[in-house]
Amino acid sequence: xxxxxxxxxxxxxxxxxxxxxxxxxxxxxxxxxxxxxxxxxxxxxxxxxxxxxxxxxxxxxxxxxxxxxxxxxxxxxxxxxxxxxxxxxxxxxxxxxxxxxxxxxxxxxxxxxxxxx
Numbered sequence: 001x002x003x004x005x006x007x008x009x010x011x012x013x014x015x016x017x018x019x020x021x022x023x024x025x026x027x028x029x030x031x032x033x034x035x036x037x038x039x040x041x042x043x044x045x046x047x048x049x050x051x052x053x054x055x056x057x058x059x060x061x062x063x064x065x066x067x068x069x070x071x072x073x074x075x076x077x078x079x080x081x082x083x084x085x086x087x088x089x090x091x092x093x094x095x096x097x098x099x100x101x102x103x104x105x106x107x108x109x110x111x112x113x114x115x116x117x
Contacts, residue, residue: 035090039069040116042089046082049073050099054113066093069116070109072100 036053043051048071055068067086074082083096099106 051117052113054109
């Protein structure tokens with residue numbers, strides 16, 4: 001299995017979305033926690049049954065560069081449609097992963113993350 005670096009992934013996403021999704025070195029996004037309710041509302045429209053916030057937006061929202069969410073209930077490619085919708089409507093870099101099938105990573109998120117739904 002091949003992996004690509006975070007910076008390479010963001011460069012690819014920048015090309016895909018037609019805008020810069022990378023933060024400059026030392027630049028913080030300062031995620032606005034009030035956007036969480038909108039994320040939950042949008043996820044519900046796609047059928048989400050569970051949402052868990054993890055990563056920097058949970059730990060240190062004042063310096064977060066993106067929002068990381070684990071999701072259950074949104075099948076297949078709809079999960080990525082949801083991510084694009086959230087990113088577009090809220091104008092925030094957004095990462096989403098499925099909670100199922102369970103892995104050590106998702107189990108860790110379930111233990112340490114903040115349940116939103």
